[in-house]
Amino acid sequence: MYSKEPLKIYVDFDDCLCETALSFVEIASRLFGKNVPYEELHSFNLQESFSLNDEEYAELMKEGHRPEILLSYEETPGASRVLNELIDEGHEVFVITGRPFAAYEASKQWLEEHDLSRPKLFFLNKYGRDFFYKGGEFNLELEDYYKMHFDYAVEDSPMAFGFFDHLPDLNVLVFDRPWNSKAEFPGANYHRCTDWDIIRDWIRKGGIK
Structure with a gap:
């Protein structure tokens, strides 16, 4: 056994939780x-x-x-199992997606169907899409997002790395995908991970005092 401190974990939806x-x-x-x-x-x-x-x-x-x-997207192997293990250990998980807010109901249903009802779901306009709607209860405006703190982030998109610049101590766990295989990571706090068990081990290591 090891002692743990609660950690806040950012998790992207597409190609981290599911095979979009x-x-x-x-x-x-x-x-x-x-x-x-x-x-x-x-x-x-x-x-x-x-x-x-x-x-x-x-x-x-x-x-x-x-x-x-x-709703038909397949779960990325191990995602729900590992995230539920981390939540059971006392960590807090936030699913922060760049999907348009019109996808909220289906996204919430997908999470529930895959035993991921406990993480908090937020929509952040990561990619400047015209069809991203503002003002919803589960939308994050940039000024609100930048007030949030995370200890770990699980992300696959190099285009989203800029959203972590305000957190110099953040460990970014980059889910290995073809489109990020040649990406230059912004710093030594970025770590390539090939599956959810490796992600879990990184986060558990961070939880040891």
């Missing part, structure tokens, strides 16, 4: 005949990865955010 990009591979193939293997998604920008024009990209995003599609 795998579904977009299928959608791009089905809608546009774009057959790009998952392993070749070397850009987080899906418009670039699938070589889509603006109209196609808008259609891709609309399809990928339909409630029935969101």
